[in-house]
Amino acid sequence: MSEKEIVLSGIRATGNLHLGNYYGALSKFVKMQNDYDCLFFIADLHALTTSPDPDALHENVKNILAEYLAAGIDPEKATIFVQSDVPEISEMYLLLNMHVGIGELMRTASFKDKARKQLGLTDNGDDIEKQIIGTDSNKRVNAGLLTYPTLMAVDILIQKAHKVPVGKDQEQHLELTRRFARRFNSFYGVDLFPEPENFNFGGHAVKVPGLDGSGKMGKSEGNCIYLVDEEKVLRKKVMRAVTDEGPKELNQPLSQPVENLLTLMELTSTPEIVQSYRDAYADCSIRYGDLKKQLAEDILKVTTPIRERYQDIRSDDAYISRVVRQGAERARERAARTLAEVRQAMGIRKF
Numbered sequence: 382m383s384e385k386e387i388v389l390s391g392i393r394a395t396g397n398l399h400l401g402n403y404y405g406a407l408s409k410f411v412k413m414q415n416d417y418d419c420l421f422f423i424a425d426l427h428a429l430t431t432s433p434d435p436d437a438l439h440e441n442v443k444n445i446l447a448e449y450l451a452a453g454i455d456p457e458k459a460t461i462f463v464q465s466d467v468p469e470i471s472e473m474y475l476l477l478n479m480h481v482g483i484g485e486l487m488r489t490a491s492f493k494d495k496a497r498k499q500l501g502l503t504d505n506g507d508d509i510e511k512q513i514i515g516t517d518s519n520k521r522v523n524a525g526l527l528t529y530p531t532l533m534a535v536d537i538l539i540q541k542a543h544k545v546p547v548g549k550d551q552e553q554h555l556e557l558t559r560r561f562a563r564r565f566n567s568f569y570g571v572d573l574f575p576e577p578e579n580f581n582f583g584g585h586a587v588k589v590p591g592l593d594g595s596g597k598m599g600k601s602e603g604n605c606i607y608l609v610d611e612e613k614v615l616r617k618k619v620m621r622a623v624t625d626e627g628p629k630e631l632n633q634p635l636s637q638p639v640e641n642l643l644t645l646m647e648l649t650s651t652p653e654i655v656q657s658y659r660d661a662y663a664d665c666s667i668r669y670g671d672l673k674k675q676l677a678e679d680i681l682k683v684t685t686p687i688r689e690r691y692q693d694i695r696s697d698d699a700y701i702s703r704v705v706r707q708g709a710e711r712a713r714e715r716a717a718r719t720l721a722e723v724r725q726a727m728g729i730r731k732f
């Protein structure tokens with residue numbers, strides 16, 4: 382067996398990948414595959430918690446697989462698989478749930494956020510728990526959404542991963558995973574699971590902002606640049622990004638929308654270019670049209686090669702199937718080993 386540290390991460394099969402997914406996750410996958418024992422997967426079961434659409438699911442899985450490959454994940458270096466191809470995950474999810482509290486799941490930020498959306502609530506009031514229990518069957522929050530962190534913890538623990546490259550928004554889920562690992566190890570007096578950590582080049586977790594001047598880039602916020610956006614579409618999106626009326630005083634603090642564009646620029650442009658726009662804001666000479674043109678140009682340098690490779694790979698069904706069949710085999714081998722240890726620890730024995 383390899384001595385390298387184990388890396389595992391995944392992305393939900395809910396559509397195409399955007400720059401948030403790329404800088405928060407996928408670009409790290411590509412860099413890490415050379416130095417670690419890596420497994421990267423498509424979280425199709427997690428996608429069911431918010432988007433149960435049987436016609437779209439399989440296509441979404443294939444899109445993301447093709448994006449993984451187009452971005453440079455090499456199936457000879459890393460294991461690429463689909464979550465539902467590893468049924469051991471579903472069994473261990475049931476078992477781990479016996480050690481997870483409903484309260485701790487209900488308190489997670491992403492649960493509250495998504496539960497609010499499922500209930501159609503707009504305000505951020507604290508009585509979300511009451512609303513969840515009190516709603517009728519037409520408006521329900523599904524239990525899969527509540528136990529999303531258990532399933533994510535199992536993805537990680539079943540492979541005994543040490544490092545989990547994810548964006549900032551996933552850190553609370555990782556914290557829970559560590560807690561569940563400690564709890565399981567100590568309850569059964571075993572040493573089965575390492576405590577996994579996020580991984581970032583440069584040290585701190587990434588939060589990629591959207592183009593609408595507010596929060597993070599996200600599929601449901603409609604503020605995304607997709608890796609496969611055509612050049613024209615991408616330029617248009619960037620040129621329409623929210624800014625402000627322009628700085629009025631020397632050295633005034635950056636407004637949120639402009640800070641967001643500069644954050645995007647920091648990811649895609651050179652430090653000199655970013656600094657020149659920061660200076661131009663400080664001395665009130667900034668022209669947002671120029672900034673946006675530069676930003677679109679630099680984003681396209683990243684996305685164009687990926688989009689071109691994507692088109693070829695996406696149409697090669699035979700290749701995609703081969704990659705995931707081989708990946709599932711490798712992922713299942715390790716998962717089955719861990720599941721056997723978990724069953725043993727919990728007292729489930731074969732007759």
Ligand code: TYM
Binds near residue numbers: 392403404406534587
């Ligand atoms: P998903 O599909 O929501 O996000 C996939 C990855 O993209 C990152 N990300 C971002 N990073 C920075 N800025 C953004 N605006 C942004 N938007 C998305 C997310 O942090 C994530 O790394 N729960 C996971 C899927 C998953 C998983 C796992 C990950 C299921 N099991 C086990 C790691 C290990 C998720 O949020 O996917």
